């Protein structure tokens with residue numbers, strides 16, 4: 001029987017990585033075809049996902065398949081090999097902007113009904129709910145997370161350390177979190193022995209019952225948690241922190257994850273907006289109600305909604321917005337030139353990336369005056385906020401970390417099957433009245449319960465047993481392979497962690513841990529221990545739940561490497577396949593802005609190079625494709641050469657950018673293939689390309705440079721025009737012709 005072709009699925013996403021793909025994919029396809037590998041693209045962009053969910057609004061030729069669901073199904077097949085680039089986890093303002101662009105391009109998808117008034121609108125709202133926020137990653141991540149800095153990348157960072165802002169002991173920057181009334185203080189957790197199901201029920205003060213969720217299926221040994229955040233405590237906390245920032249003269253900044261925690265965090269964000277602009281929301285409560293202002297979408301939503309009002313009324317409101325600032329502390333700014341603050345939209349400041357960026361800049365953020373200032377970083381939920389204060393304390397005592405000498409902190413993260421908080425969205429509810437929430441099993445036993453008040457955010461989380469077992473195994477495997485200690489960041493005083501610790505203790509027995517240093521420490525101690533080692537150049541694996549996975553895989557890489565985009569980010573799928581994520585960062589919206597204005601894309605595709613190499617290696621091992629293995633080896637060599645020769649993109653127009661960097665990768669890869677001796681046929685195939693690229697170097701760079709320092713037209717933001725984007729991203733005829741000749 002003929003051996004079936006190997007296949008890599010390469011995702012088409014959004015913003016900077018999508019732009020980079022126009023330039024990188026032709027190179028990847030050229031090389032992969034030599035090993036008989038099909039590289040198939042899969043559109044999981046925000047625009048693509050909107051179109052796939054509303055076929056009946058589209059003409060026949062506008063319809064596209066629901067690729068995300070197809071990929072989700074494929075994660076269960078052992079031969080699956082997916083390269084996943086970062087995508088937009090859309091906030092409501094982003095979703096609206098994408099819908100508007102699609103409408104303008106003739107795709108008649110419906111408006112997003114924020115407050116549906118009839119069944120049809122409700123159904124549209126629900127369907128958009130599947131597109132909103134972090135809607136891709138949880139579908140594809142059917143395995144746990146293995147994120148680390150490859151040795152070559154780490155060595156490069158040590159040799160050419162990026163800048164780190166100095167820390168002063170006099171810094172007044174700090175983290176503020178709640179001391180009560182948050183999820184941490186109300187968490188309850190149980191492990192269910194046998195598979196079954198639960199329902200979530202709310203009973204109001206008058207005894208009337210509402211079923212919040214009819215059925216949640218549970219597997220043997222599943223850990224479930226219930227918890228809530230008190231609206232009163234949260235708003236009081238915001239009030240106190242705003243006052244304190246004003247009194248002490250530091251910037252006020254809010255760090256949440258409204259994109260990934262797509263139900264609970266927009267509500268938290270909205271309360272911050274309402275408290276900060278209290279006088280405004282009080283004075284205009286009726287008008288804002290009529291206009292449909294939703295503070296959960298930020299102050300930007302107020303500006304949007306009042307834009308239709310007559311000039312005089314609008315300027316009065318704008319004056320009142322400005323008046324709020326006199327009694328309030330200065331806000332941390334996203335763009336001080338344009339007056340965009342931290343509270344403008346919920347997707348501009350995302351805690352995983354924003355806190356490390358602040359720590360890297362001496363604990364400071366940009367103020368309204370366009371200067372850096374000490375900052376109060378408000379992270380309401382205390383469960384994980386405490387680790388950032390530890391980092392700040394550490395930097396104040398020891399100074400900034402030094403990328404030239406510091407060790408590394410890889411992460412093994414519990415992530416599979418929507419583990420923990422990041423899978424809680426369909427079980428998160430904003431309480432409509434005071435009352436009582438219960439989680440009741442199939443036999444009528446109450447497993448979890450809480451007294452709640454109107455406006456509280458209640459949620460249930462799940463962590464399944466098999467993923468936990470697989471996570472423990474991955475931690476042991478990584479510790480064995482790397483020789484590094486592995487620390488489970490679990491707090492015995494936290495109910496959920498106490499359940500996990502029992503399982504970790506039990507599952508560790510299934511492995512040979514002789515000679516390994518495996519410990520369980522609460523997060524605050526774990527980070528202290530890790531940092532003490534880190535400044536001595538020692539490496540420590542963090543083994544964490546899903547939220548800390550997210551936080552730490554930006555925090556440490558941003559300090560160690562300058563960006564988390566340079567991480568190897570592997571998800572060994574539990575069904576046997578592989579999901580290879582390209583770094584741990586996001587889709588870098590600022591880079592697109594620069595490309596469109598200046599024709600320079602500073603996006604570094606190193607994450608893509610690394611992911612491609614492990615994806616090829618996986619095909620080599622699992623499908624016995626020797627040429628794939630050779631491509632992997634030579635690609636790794638080419639990436640190292642690229643780093644050694646400093647051919648990563650630089651920041652300014654006129655310097656080497658993403659496209660130029662891709663050219664160098666292609667040249668080094670072709671040269672590595674041409675000079676290897678394991679496969680003479682392959683060497684002969686790539687020799688002419690290697691020669692053409694080497695002799696064409698100046699011409700290629702000149703052709704790319706000619707497009708720099710001027711605006712680039714990509715024909716759209718959420719749905720770029722393929723032809724225009726391709727032309728903008730592949731401007732070198734010499735390079736295009738050379739690739740086509742293979």
Ligand SMILES: NC(=O)C1=CN([C@@H]2O[C@H](COP(=O)(O)OP(=O)(O)OC[C@H]3O[C@@H](n4cnc5c(N)ncnc54)[C@H](OP(=O)(O)O)[C@@H]3O)[C@@H](O)[C@H]2O)C=CC1
Nearest residue numbers: 086087088089259350353563565585586587588590603604
């Ligand atoms: N896996 C996924 O799908 C993920 C998706 N996201 C989504 O991405 C979007 C943006 O998120 P945000 O929090 O701003 O985080 P990003 O990681 O996208 O951006 C923060 C900064 O990190 C730097 N950066 C990130 N990637 C690269 C790269 N490849 N090369 C060079 N620099 C890079 C850039 O710094 P500088 O500007 O200094 O160059 C960038 O401005 C959001 O929609 C978010 O939901 C976020 C995380 C993961």
Ligand SMILES: O=C(O)CCC(=O)C(=O)O
Nearest residue numbers: 089134137259260550584
């Ligand atoms: O899915 C998302 O919204 C972000 C994912 C992320 O930040 C991560 O995996 O590190």
Ligand SMILES: [Mg+2]
Nearest residue numbers: 352550554584
């Ligand atoms: Mg992250």
